């Protein structure tokens with residue numbers, strides 16, 4: 001009667017794919033491989049150890065924020081405020097260490113706390129007032145940037161804490177830049193939470209069909225708010241990895257970060273309409289963005305042309321993700 | 325009728341063959357959903373198409389209509405390849421546009437417009453009013469479809485198909501949520517159309533309808549045709565055995581495995597009622613009172629639009645009540661969300677499976693794991709192995725036909741999707757089970773399995789409240805029945821051998837008339 005015996009062969013999973021999205025799932029890996037091959041031939045410097053380490057460091061910001069953004073988008077929401085909140089988080093840690101106590105942990109907590117607060121506000125306004133998160137976070141993009149510019153009257157704030165630089169910027173571990181280690185840790189946690197936990201299942205359900213999720217007893221509002229909070233916290237962490245290298249925070253940091261992150265997530269096979277996606281796909285998407293940023297610079301492409309190329313890639317990725 | 329060529333021409337003149345499908349096959353991911361099926365329809369006949377869930381009925385219908393291409397075979401109407409105007413179909417899954425009005429939906433794609441190209445809404449509403457009056461429907465043409473119940477939407481779909489005046493009318497489970505009164509209206513319309521020479525293909529799992537309505541019957545099973553016969557040559561028992569593919573006295577797989585899922589929670593057993601609703605008012609209903617004791621299965625008979633669904637949704641925390649009181653084991657409750665109701669042991673199998681029942685693009689596994697997450701969690705994580713074992717058990721018990729538990733629910737047939745909705749709530753800790761059309765679209769065999777499971781719930785002390793437009797189901801399943809109109813609820817009546825669907829129908833009608841007189 002039922003052909004469930006076939007299930008051993010197909011091995012369904014809780015997270016990620018559910019049927020016809022294999023092509024989309026593989027698309028990102030093929031694109032990543034093709035990109036690496038292309039730049040390896042285009043620039044002799046591309047494959048050097050030093051540049052690969054550079055790519056890892058530069059991609060950390062996008063990858064870590066993209067893990068959070070994956071939760072938000074699988075919930076069928078979006079967060080456009082990540083770039084501005086990123087700047088504000090950086091300012092928070094620098095200011096705390098400059099004017100309160102020069103203790104690395106306090107600086108770190110300040111950045112993460114600011115991210116969490118903004119994530120919470122994004123989520124709360126979205127679910128309680130029923131405003132689409134697109135508009136809420138578009139507004140928050142302005143608010144956070146405004147505050148970041150206002151606090152120091154647009155001036156950068158220096159950081160002078162060697163431990164902080166070690167933990168978030170300059171040290172290496174097992175030969176890998178510390179930023180890469182942070183990325184791997186966050187990706188690993190993201191995989192477990194999204195694909196192995198009850199919360200992850202609720203995220204997929206809320207994005208897949210919010211009404212059916214509610215009828216099944218899922219508190220969809222809480223799921224949505226939590227996803228924004230996760231993103232906020234990860235934005236805070238990502239800001240540490242940036243200021244840890246730069247030794248300073250600037251209020252204009254992170255502009256356009258949302259573009260890179262959303263592109264990475266969509267390229268990684270997450271449906272913009274909610275309900276499907278994988279963290280590993282998102283990591284591959286982030287690497288594509290990171291490698292493209294790096295490779296285009298090596299080839300001497302101007303930053304304006306880079307923006308055009310990235311914009312086109314987002315549109316192409318979204319139109320691909322609409323195909324069944 | 326003209327005869328285009330000598331061979332089929334003489335044939336169709338003799339027998340009046342209107343539609344002829346030959347050698348139809350259809351593959352879904354390498355598996356035959358339909359294999360070498362012949363089907364024919366005569367002018368003026370009602371041809372019932374029957375078979376278990378997942379047999380290929382809806383697939384056949386989609387191919388006949390042309391919305392899905394066949395892999396092999398041909399479809400001819402009047403001896404010529406079918407064209408788009410020949411066949412009007414009401415598909416199993418409703419396809420109206422919620423934001424548009426009834427009239428806009430019925431005229432969708434061929435709106436009446438004036439010389440400037442502006443749509444003449446008034447004219448369209450007028451025509452639709454004439455149509456609904458003729459069909460005896462109490463639905464306003466200006467009403468947005470999103471305000472209508474599932475059953476009313478079904479009626480609008482039917483009106484839309486009839487409005488197209490096609491040679492062939494195809495109805496895929498049109499009565500799965502209709503009450504007796506609307507079913508009778510539908511049958512009357514079908515007979516009128518039949519007299520005008522239209523051929524009708526009729527899919528149903530309510531087999532009594534076949535004997536009331538159909539001239540011929542075709543049964544398919546596992547994608548193959550197993551029988552075409554005159555209905556007058558068949559009787560109920562033999563029809564059931566052809567459909568289920570069993571000997572008449574054979575029994576299907578039992579639901580005994582099910583006791584794994586519902587441990588007795590005797591501590592919870594009290595002498596008083598498990599569920600008590602007093603003078604409850606809410607959306608579309610007012611002053612409703614009822615009681616369900618532990619172990620009792622109670623049914624509600626009511627007409628479309630009397631707020632039956634809204635009543636269940638209010639008890640389950642989906643909607644707010646405006647007055648009155650709900651008690652669970654004597655304690656007054658007012659759930660602010662379904663999440664609260666679920667954790668208090670109140671489960672609702674909703675009527676609208678696509679909106680509220682399942683996440684269509686997700687797998688069976690993921691849909692069921694979500695609902696059963698309480699039993700499957702290990703701390704914050706999901707026990708993957710336990711989930712698979714549980715889901716495999718549920719698939720076996722309810723005979724859900726699927727390629728694997730990883731198949732997305734949208735690839736299942738309608739009846740199998742409904743079984744998934746039901747399987748979500750086959751779990752421990754359910755104290756109150758609210759069922760809204762629980763077996764809509766489910767075949768005869770699996771329906772008995774679902775009844776067994778429901779009885780099992782009752783034996784374990786759950787209070788079961790069933791809303792069903794299928795009065796045969798109420799009789800088979802329930803200990804007591806309430807009759808509900810939008811403003812009144814009767815005293816409960818015990819179900820006995822005399823409580824036939826005919827009796828329920830007339831008793832309900834009396835109540836409706838009485839409540840109208842009082843107004």
Ligand SMILES: Nc1ncnc2c1ncn2[C@@H]1O[C@H](COP(=O)(O)OP(=O)(O)OP(=O)(O)O)[C@@H](O)[C@H]1O
Pocket residue numbers: 352353357375376377378379380381382383384416725726734735736737738739740765767
């Ligand atoms: N889009 C699809 N993709 C994959 N398989 C499909 C698809 N549509 C139908 N099937 C499969 O084809 C078979 C026949 O389905 P169909 O919907 O025709 O059954 P049915 O006889 O109408 O059943 P029901 O009584 O439950 O409505 C089922 O096994 C179903 O899983």
Ligand SMILES: [Mg+2]
Pocket residue numbers: 381382383416496737738739
């Ligand atoms: Mg069907």
